[in-house]
Amino acid sequence: MKYRLLFIAILAGLGTVQANQLTFRVDMGTTPVPAGGVHVAGNFQGAAGFPADWNPATTALTDPDGDHVWEATVNVPAGTYLYKFVNGNAWGRDELVPATCGTSDASGNVNRQVVVGGSAVRLPIVPFADCATQLRFAVDMTGQTVARTGVHVVGNFQALAGYSATNDATALPLTDNNSDGIYEVTISLPAPGMFRYRFVNGNTVANAETVPAACGTADASGTLTRVVNATAAVNTTPSYCFGTCTACSGATLSNYPTYWWNDAVFYEVFVRSFYDSNGDGRGDFAGLTQKLDYLNDGNPATTTDLGVTGLWLMPIMDSPSYHGYDISNYKAVEPDYGTMADFDAFLAAAHRRGIKVILDMVLNHSSSQHPWFTQSAASTTSPYRDWYRWSPTDLGYGPFGGSGWHPRNGNYFYGAFWEGMPDLNWRNPQLKAAMWDADRFWLRKGVDGFRLDAVRYLVETGSTTADTRETLGILEEFHDSLKAVNPAALSVGEAWTNSSGVVPYVSNGRLDLCFEFDLASSIIGAVSQGSPTALRNQLNLVTSLYPRLQYATFLTNHDQNRVFDGLGSNVARMKQAAALYLTMPGVPFLYYGEEVGMAGTGPDEDKRRPMQWTAGAQSGFTTGTPWRSINSNYGTYNVATEQADANSLLSHYKKLIGLRTASETLRKGYYLPATSSAAAVLAYARVYGPEATLMVANLGGTAISSSTLSLSMSTLAPGNYQVTELYSGQAAGTVTVNAQGGFSTFTSTLPALAANQTWVLRLRSATATGTASAQPAFAVALYPNPTAGAVRLALAAAPTAQSQLQVFDLAGRLLQTRSFSGSSYLLETAGWAGGTYFVRVQSGASVAMQRLVVER
Template identity: 65%
Template sequence: MKHLFLLTFLGAALAGQATPLTFRVDMTGQAVGTGGLHVAGNFQATAGFPGDWNPATTVLTDPDGDRVYEATVNVPAGVYLYKFVNGNSWGGAEQPGPACGLDDGGGNLNRQLSLGATALRLPSVGFGSCNPQVKLQVDMRGRTVPSSGVHVVGNFQALAGYGANGDATAIRLRDLNGDGIYDVQFSLPAPTRFQYRFVNGNVLSAAETVPAACGTDDGTGTLHRELNATAAVNTAPALAFGTCQNNTLSPTSYSTYWWNDAVFYEVFVRSFYDSNGDGRGDFAGLTAKLDYLNDGNPATTTDLGITGLWLMPMMESPSSHGYDVTNFKATEPDYGTMAEFEAFLAAAHARGIKVIIDLVLNHASSQHPWFTQAASNPASPYRDWFRWSATNPDYLGPWGQNVWHPRNGSYYYGIYWDGMPDLNWRNPQLKAAMWDASRFWLAKGVDGYRLDAVKYLVENGPTLEDTPETLDLLEEFHDSVRAVNPNAFTVGEAWSTTSRVAPYVTNDRLDACFEFDLATAILNSIASGNPNSLRSQLAVVDATYPKLQYATFLTNHDQNRALGALGGKQDLMKQAAALYLTLPGVPFLYYGEEVGLLGSGPDEDKRKPMQWTSGTNAGFTTGTPWRSVNANYGQFNVATMQADPASLLNHYKKLIGLRKAQSTLRKGYLLPLTASASSLLAFGRVFNQEAVLVVSNFSNAAVSAPTLSMALSTLAPGQYQVTDLYSGQAAGSVALSAQGGFSSWAVALPALAARQTWMLRLTSTTASATSPAKATFAPQLFPNPTSNLVRVQLPANGPAHAQITVYDLQGRQLSSATTTGHSHALDTSSWANGTYFVKVQAGKAVSTQRLVVAH
């Protein structure tokens, strides 16, 4: 008898710790054969038996004589198929009914179970019979699912054999066909009504918030979904996580988060504003200047308009830079008390400003008590919190530096210098202490972390960066942070090439990383007057990261400041600002960049005091500044630039205001455009049915009558009115083709001046009959992004036949096919990585959607 030749992958259980699984069958009223009672399935080999689907090796017994026979095995979490056998040969195998039997393709029915991370004791079931079956499912399309998976909790778990109710590790849902719908099926011993919630992860803090429209109070004020499981088979609808509706994805579906709506400002507290005259900036000074950053009133235009702050290290440290921490749970005394930090945090939040702080995970100070005890006593419990060697391993660091440093007859590892010994993340006590520190600040109310030097966290001998262990550690960090604040933002410094940075922003490690190659390309292209390197890097970035999940900037505290890099030319600074504040990503502005601070050479000179006025010490302090102010403060300061409508500061204010006002500039995908002049860089930002076309002139001469071409897009065909957002000028109109594109369109504006940037908003003036936004025709692509097969799903209430045509970004047709049903698979395995457009036409209804291929 053949069993299970399809779906054998179901039993390929996930590697991991074995979990007890108890099978139970009720033989009341039935005679047990002389060969005994057995259970067979695709769990047997994993459980240590000679092979799967053997009817004679896994015996069930009834030691208490209640006619319920049991067998317990230990297997890893996974989905398994099984059936009971009365005897020890296939002739005695049960044939469970269709309510609980899964057909293997040959007419043979098997039972199925899903095992999570905790013991499962299946409800007893009559031989050949079915208990009430329950299928729970949730639509996770458009959401990031962590490596720990999707689970369900509720007051049915104990009844179904899954241990205690509310255990978020016990019942894992799976998406075996890759359609984004996660499901699980289990049995109950009797009909019942129960409540449940889905969990995106395996901790209760990640449980969905069920809306009141479909939620039932569990008696504690928490709303749950409810299912009345009174039928033989009970299937809950596949609603979107945290909603009461089906998940209707937009044609350009990808996840965005609060940080995609933010503009961040990087602050070195020591250099921002001194409130007490000691020459050092402090929390009170930062609080006093919050109205400059964002006064909390959207009707005013005097503030810069930022909505996020990144504080460089503000924990206790003996150094001015703060990256050598001596107490991970204390504020730097130079900056003020914990109470003053908390007052600043509250004042920032009151103005709508999110606050993230620098968290140094790689190393501590050599003056930290952990290290001083470890260094003075080899028997200290802190000794293994750092890396030690009896002899000098004698290998160098990534930039040729010494990384092993002598101390008391041994050598310790520190990748930066001997004052910052690296932490040993292989030590569980060290890890626990650092996770505790990270939770401490989240409990204070910070909104996330900027993580320093993330690529150096865990070493493998002389392999010092980008190790698999480092990536694994960041997955743990993600889970630890999200357990406290599910909305916390983490952005990392992995200063490397784009391809090496990308793994840090996948698999639920960090939310974003700084895109150094892009920053370099922006400055180099502007300085050279040639947009080619920036154009190339934009294509690399767009094809590499999860959409929009990277941080854009010009320079930071470790680099020569942007004004110096651009030769002190404010027109080039304005162009640079216009570019990175209209590009995808999460923009970060380094303090003082908006008023032209200079800084190069030693780090201290890249972090000089903020220039507030043209008065003494640039208005930074009434005392002696910790570092001398720049010589250019007389002209380059906040007060002077506030009064000049054409200043760099007011340019930044306008750009930030435009980004905040236009969802397309915050959430739109990147679409390259073709311009008639080689000195022009042109790209589109498209979000739903909105678009902004950005055109920037890298030449030192004006470009007259430029034309633009866009092969295709997800925009609806029809006529669009065009306005330059920056100047407010009307720029004519453009007709979009059936593919959502246009060719050689002349912008109805005066010549594009040297170093000027247009931001052209397209607003539809016609309602096209073939609009892809039409609610009655919204086919879906999933998964998207894809690495292999992608499914085109036509609406269930629409036609079952459609023409599917695929184009590349240049508008070239790659393939065309006619569907023979509501679902059609596209094989992208031979396609190059990049962005494609899939046009689906059924009669007069047309939808064009964007598909990302990333192998």
């Protein structure tokens, strides 16, 4: 249940958390109430000050006037909340919410939902286990610059729905959780009726849309408004473009934004362990600069460099610890690594080679040796006292079991990770200003963004230490601060949790990317176990959840046992794992030394040992004594030895990175599942414009001499396509793409697919023009999306001929085919299983595809 809750959690404001009254009301007139009374449980409870969310016994409703309407009022910040009523005080007595007025979570539970904006909400009375009239508003914001305060809807429905006064532009925010450009919100009404409404790009009525006369109706003041006749149990407004009477070209399966980082391959570097330039046993900026040509020499014609185009530097700021995650000065570099001038020289040298540089920024905590903390701890009257969290007693909670509170000078301070890392108090405006100033300091130096450590734990709410709405609000402020200095700056977060729980961090203008930990473990598990099933499911889930391509892929990082150990030091499996994540959607990050087979398990220091450059003394890392001993496998697994071997792991990484860099399809193509007749094969396609790349990975332990491949549909133009295996350069046959953009039972002309081998098959048109104009796309919108019921399909303009609609599931099965005329069609999803589907619409030569999520 909690995973879905995290996915929908949002903030409507910036970072300031304002409590609003939320009143729940339920009619128990036809339901006997037990001695335990009536309660309400949901994900609002922690925010409202109760000990935990989803507790059926802590939030009681009362009926003081005996009218059988039970009520409870709580104070909560802006957000979207799920809840349900409980006739008693224990699970098993909770209501079964009908799907027509509920939202399904990841566990299949159906809950009620309410959106709280900037004012009080007094929910309409609803019968226990029954529905009120549902009204969903939807507006397409494609082409609009959405205001930082979000999109809202106003109208004469507001007071009836419990949202303060009519035309309150702060009360009801809309969200775009699936990144299709359509902002949506659903409300409950006590009765059907005809209602006026307008959308607002911001949170003041002055920013409301001007509704054209073609679809507007004048109110008493002469203002043109939209009108909806909400007479059904569930009602949905058309998702016209903001300020228009028509649909517009929204994001489709093949039309979505990409950014410079989607073209990049990143390399994570621990400077202390990369290369020592002065013989003191510690890596430094000068050493990193000397080794830049290994990473990327800036000349695309050479093949001696690794080819990465981005660097993530683990903490380089002044710190008393070897790892640097306890920072004592946010505007100074670690003296072990050199001077600020040395860093500036490195940054300039990297940029000359076309390498972007992002820095590890630690927002959650500082060092206990930071002057801010020493002054905070020195006196209860210090101006820095409130920059950290203090208590006269040990409050006993922490995110990892046990207490995160530590004694100091007769009081206790909060440090979630360790007493040497006291948590910063992000509710203090002076602290916040100082941290934004530090971020801007590095951006003005020219760094290209930040990797943010431990973003789930920034702001605690009571004893809730992770994933709070206040934390998401801080990240919205961080986004604004970052983009104000450099609109192209990248932010990538470490939100180490399940995929559904990560999604809020890359939604609603927070972070650009987060690391996909579940996908990383699925890759390693699939390669280790020789089965594609779990990895296929995870790929499909990631495709369903994230904004298109906007997540970071990797195998392991500095906090995990190295992948070489995880795969049993098996080079063939390492090669396959690399082939998978370097061709998948997302933005790949390598951990330094991964490409040569560095080992490392146990203490963190052993996962961060010195880089293995040669088979010589100290592996070529230093002329002195290394800060940590060299891995025992350096004699075989090192850069010099592997550079001389065309079949080495390092050569394999170079080849894959080169293929990705050269292929726009591998960098920007959307993902489609493909199928193979061989059970051990994972197959998927990447499609971009007129081309596709089909990945075919044999995860089994034996070669596959004959198998067929199928793709159910895509936006490819029909015709014959030449197939080339890009890794080897071999011709692999010809495939005929059908009118649905798919093909079936294709068999390549290549030799057997070896165990742990992956083919990278490019499909390039041989008979068509090879351009997108051969099969032009057109705009199609689906709303509501996600849905639990019927879906309205809207085209930007009415085609002159009939259109054909096809629905496919993620297994590639064609589920429905329909023909329709005009610009609109109602698609019923009753009886469909919950999950992701592809809806394909063709009218003449024009094709559009959309992703549809059905909730059950």
